[in-house]
Amino acid sequence: MSYVKCLKAKESGTEYPIEPRTICDNDFSPVEVQYDYDAMRGKVTRESIEAGPRSLWRYKDLLPIEGEPRAGFNSGWTPLIKADRLAKKLGVDELYIKDDSANYPSYSYKDRVVSVAITKAAEFGFDTVGCASTGNLAHSVAAHAATAGLKSYVMVPHDLEEGKIVGSRVFGPTLVKIKGNYDDVNRLCAQIADRYGWAIVNVNLRPYYTEGAKTHGFEIAEQLGWRLPAHTVLPVAGGTILPKVWKAYQEFIKLGLVPDNKPAMYGAQAAGCNPIAKAVAEGSELFHPQKPDTIAKSIAIGNPADGYYVIQHLKESGGFAESATDPEILAAVRLLAETEGIFTEPAGGTTLACAIKLIESGRIPRDEPICVCITGNGLKTIECMAGQFEEVEPIEAKIAAFDTLVAGQSQPVVVG
DSSP states (O other): OOOEEEEEETTTOOEEOSSSOOBOTTTOOBEEEEEOHHHHTTTSOHHHHHTSOSSGGGGGGGSSOSSOOSSOTTOOOOOEEEOHHHHHHHTOSOEEEEEGGGOTTTSBTHHHHHHHHHHHHHHHTOSEEEEEOSSHHHHHHHHHHHHHTOEEEEEEETTOOHHHHHHHHTTOOEEEEESSOHHHHHHHHHHHHHHHOOEETTTTTHHHHHHTTHHHHHHHHHHTTSOOOSEEEEEOSSSOHHHHHHHHHHHHHHTTSSOOOOOEEEEEEETTBOHHHHHHHHTOSSOOOOOOOSSOGGGOOSSOTTHHHHHHHHHHHTOEEEEEOHHHHHHHHHHHHHHHOOOBOHHHHHHHHHHHHHHHTTSSOTTSOEEEEEOBBGGGOGGGGTTSSOOOOOOOSSHHHHHHHHHTSSSOOOOO
């Protein structure tokens, strides 16, 4: 059975039926899916969840679909890694990495939101889906649309990384490159959804799409043994994931599935696109849009749709926001790879770099459990690592040449 009640405007509280809708007609605030939590109590339990599939659909009762999933059958349930080597390096007691760089099939957190959006598009009877994307979403929409047998159009900025272009096109969508940044693409997609009547997952299906992000938080709690980390650090792009992980934590608390330890949330942005971090640092509840200029293109959204709510949840939870420069981001990418064997894209480097700053400033205590959320895979953005490594000169295929190489290394090598 479905526990979905309606859509509800975040500001006025106006209720709407379950339909393709983004905003309230009265106050233009976003609408959000509402559930019957009273009906869930005693039925949605730790045991019922644990009996589900090893995918995000183990949380189906807490997601806004009526029937069976149409996509994402193997998405979600990504690793939660106890990062002891990195923790030692940072001088913290208990550190976890939630690694959505291992998500399937797009190797990013976007597989969560798209699984729900594509399923909902099919329920509504759409035959064509699309998205405005900085890369990962395009990859995911194209892949999941192929699984569901739907036509897809993916709209992206003209200067997107080649790895993300190829990763999308292989699934057969219509790729549309648009001159400008993500905000330009998103504005056009709002017009496309209206004119063509297509399901643009992060436009007219946004209320359902965003609910998929909750599964990232659900998994953290379950994989930690049904408890919440004291501190969770998440990237902020359009502002989807942080409010929804916060909502996931609150839903589990409300249903009695985890103790309420008052978890704090933290937002991470690149210094070249940090409207939320800047507003938080200034103590403002409002942010000023920016023109992005950063290597972290997947989170380079200068006018985040849910930015206002990110700020509210950071304040409500007692958290904060931080930003990192491009060199700091790339250094964090290498640090995570060298200590935990995880190669993340610059968005993940941003999150780790900001977490390090929050720890060093004392905003995140070193003796409390910390979770850093990695949302994308570095293999799709290898261009950003150009110039980060010394050139390697080839040697002759002779043992003497290798001996000379080893002898010249700074670290001693034991042979035998």
